[in-house]
Every structure is written in C-alpha cells, then in structure tokens.
Amino acid sequence: MALMVGARVLARNLLRPWSRLPDAVPGRTGPAAGGGDGVRCFGSPRVLVETDPAKGVAVIKLKNPPVNSLSLEVLTEFVISLEKLENDKTFRGVIVTSDCPGIFSAGLDLTEMCGKSQAHYAEYWRAVQELWLRLYLSNLVVIAAINGVSPAGGCLISLTCDYRVLADNPKYSIGLNETLLGIVAPSWFKDTLVNTVGHRTAERALQLGLLFPPAEALRVGIVDQVVPEDQVHSAALSVMARWLAIPDHARQLTKNLMRKPTADRLVKQRDADIQYFLQFISRDSIQKSLRVYLDKLRQKKG
Numbered sequence: 001m002a003l004m005v006g007a008r009v010l011a012r013n014l015l016r017p018w019s020r021l022p023d024a025v026p027g028r029t030g031p032a033a034g035g036g037d038g039v040r041c042f043g044s045p046r047v048l049v050e051t052d053p054a055k056g057v058a059v060i061k062l063k064n065p066p067v068n069s070l071s072l073e074v075l076t077e078f079v080i081s082l083e084k085l086e087n088d089k090t091f092r093g094v095i096v097t098s099d100c101p102g103i104f105s106a107g108l109d110l111t112e113m114c115g116k117s118q119a120h121y122a123e124y125w126r127a128v129q130e131l132w133l134r135l136y137l138s139n140l141v142v143i144a145a146i147n148g149v150s151p152a153g154g155c156l157i158s159l160t161c162d163y164r165v166l167a168d169n170p171k172y173s174i175g176l177n178e179t180l181l182g183i184v185a186p187s188w189f190k191d192t193l194v195n196t197v198g199h200r201t202a203e204r205a206l207q208l209g210l211l212f213p214p215a216e217a218l219r220v221g222i223v224d225q226v227v228p229e230d231q232v233h234s235a236a237l238s239v240m241a242r243w244l245a246i247p248d249h250a251r252q253l254t255k256n257l258m259r260k261p262t263a264d265r266l267v268k269q270r271d272a273d274i275q276y277f278l279q280f281i282s283r284d285s286i287q288k289s290l291r292v293y294l295d296k297l298r299q300k301k302g
C-alpha cells in the first residue's frame with residue numbers, strides 16, 4: 001500500500017504539466033550561465049534550471065539551503081527538471097552544480113529517514129531510486145561541476161554523471177561516507193562507485209567511509225578533473241563541448257551499453273529494494289545512529 005502511495009505521488013508529480021507546478025519559475029530570462037544572451041531559466045525554487053538553447057546546454061543548480069540536502073521535494077523537482085530537458089530536443093547536455101556556497105550536496109536528507117512513518121520511508125526511497133535511474137541512464141551528456149563538499153548522496157549524484165570536475169579546495173571532500181553514520185551504502189550506490197573507481201578502491205573507500213580531498217579524489221579517479229575554484233563552471237563547459245562533438249546516437253548507445261546492466265539490477269528488484277530499505281531504516285539501532293549523528297551535526301554550532 002505504502003509503495004502504491006509513493007508511486008502515485010511521484011507519478012502525479014511527473015505527469016503534472018510543468019507550468020502548473022506550485023513552485024515553478026517559468027520562462028525567466030537572465031544573464032547567461034555560460035555567457036551570451038538568450039539564456040532562459042525555469043525550474044523551482046530548490047532546483048534552478050538555466051538553459052542556453054543556442055548551445056543546447058542547461059545548468060541545473062541545486063538550491064536547498066543551508067546544505068542542499070536531498071529532501072523528497074528536491075528529489076522530485078530534480079527528476080521533473082531532468083525529464084523536461086530530456087524531452088526537449090533542443091538540449092543535448094546538462095551541467096549539475098550547486099547554488100549553495102561551499103556545499104555541492106550534504107547527501108540524502110537525514111530528517112527524511114529518521115522518525116517518520118513506513119509509508120514516508122517508502123515514498124522517499126522510491127524517489128531516491130528514481131533520481132538515480134534517471135541520471136544514470138540519461139541520454140543527455142551530464143557533467144558534475146562540484147563546487148563544494150559532497151558526501152554520500154551528494155557524491156552519488158556526481159557519480160551518476162558522465163564526467164566530474166571538482167573545485168580545488170581542501171574543504172571540498174567527496175565520497176560515500178555512509179559507514180561513518182552507522183548505515184550502509186546500498187548495492188546500487190556501491191555498483192556506481194565500483195564502475196567509477198574499480199573494485200579495490202571502492203571496497204576500501206566504502207568500508208572506511210572515506211571522504212577524499214581534491215588531490216586524492218583525482219588520484220583514485222572518483223573525480224576526473226580538479227581545477228581552481230573560479231574555473232569549475234568554465235572547465236565543465238569545455239568538457240561539455242568535447243563530449244557534444246561526438247554524435248549523440250553513438251555516444252548514447254555506448255553509454256547504455258556500459259550502464260544498463262547496472263541499472264537493470266535495480267529495476268528488476270525495485271520493490272524488494274524498498275522493502276529492504278524499510279526493514280533496515282526502521283531498526284531501532286539504525287534510528288538511534290541517525291539521531292545521534294543528527295544531534296552531533298546540530299550541536300556543532302552550540
């Protein structure tokens with residue numbers, strides 16, 4: 001039942017005409033993200049989309065202050081924006097970045113996984129799965145311009161991209177640090193990392209919950225390029241131009257060849273994966289770990 005409610009909510013959101021989204025910011029024009037006139041902006045307050053139709057490129061900027069945590073709303077709005085871009089043949093590439101200074105994304109929203117109902121957990125997890133599937137199998141060239149710290153789910157978002165550019169700032173670490181919270185990265189998080197850095201590096205990184213600073217991130221291959229902070233966007237645009245020089249059909253079929261087997265593993269057992277998540281996240285010991293971790297984050301300030 002819970003699963004059906006979750007699926008219905010997501011389907012309703014996905015099918016809702018864009019212009020009727022409650023938070024939509026339709027057709028605003030603004031200064032070009034990549035320079036030049038004619039940039040149009042749409043999206044929602046939490047997921048801004050700047051499009052440059054002449055270049056065929058869009059920029060998705062996550063804006064969920066203070067830390068760009070991936071709440072249910074953010075996940076849903078992200079999927080809707082992506083679908084809109086996929087369906088518009090004007091666009092061939094998208095850059096994913098953050099509008100929150102110093103933070104790419106703090107990962108999954110811990111408050112969505114703590115002290116909530118089973119129905120809520122199921123709805124949330126389906127939305128996490130949906131975003132991963134959409135990003136991982138996107139026909140667009142997807143480039144992450146990582147302009148801030150990027151733990152766990154934040155790292156996962158960038159791992160689904162075709163290429164990762166990280167700003168060279170020692171504070172901007174990246175990795176799947178789930179074990180440090182007393183939780184476990186699911187198999188498809190693990191697969192995404194293994195496909196990027198190889199089995200041994202992934203095993204060590206996952207067990208130890210490693211967060212790599214830029215130079216190390218580049219060395220292990222969890223990012224493809226490290227550039228000075230003020231050049232992240234221009235570097236992402238340069239990389240985009242190179243990837244867009246490849247004929248779409250050939251690149252897309254190749255991407256599919258590389259990624260579909262991994263995605264299919266989740267697609268074939270999506271409901272079972274949700275049940276697994278429900279059992280895991282509802283355990284008293286896991287809820288306690290999450291509460292302790294959240295309390296630590298909150299007390300940091302005091």
Ligand SMILES: CCCCCCCCCCC/C=C/C(=O)SCCNC(=O)CCNC(=O)[C@H](O)C(C)(C)COP(=O)(O)OP(=O)(O)OC[C@H]1O[C@@H](n2cnc3c(N)ncnc32)[C@H](O)[C@@H]1OP(=O)(O)O
Binds near residue numbers: 107276277299
């Ligand atoms: C056998 C297999 C079974 C598998 C079954 C499945 C298991 C479940 C899998 C779940 C996978 C989870 C993935 C995740 O992404 S979990 C989230 C991991 N994220 C983190 O560890 C990052 C935590 N945050 C930080 O380290 C810092 O906040 C950060 C470095 C990002 C920024 O630091 P800064 O000093 O700038 O900001 P604050 O720490 O003061 O935070 C400001 C407020 O934001 C709140 N906050 C931070 N992160 C989160 C978050 N991820 N979710 C929700 N809220 C977050 C923080 O508490 C502060 O709140 P207050 O203002 O209220 O104090």
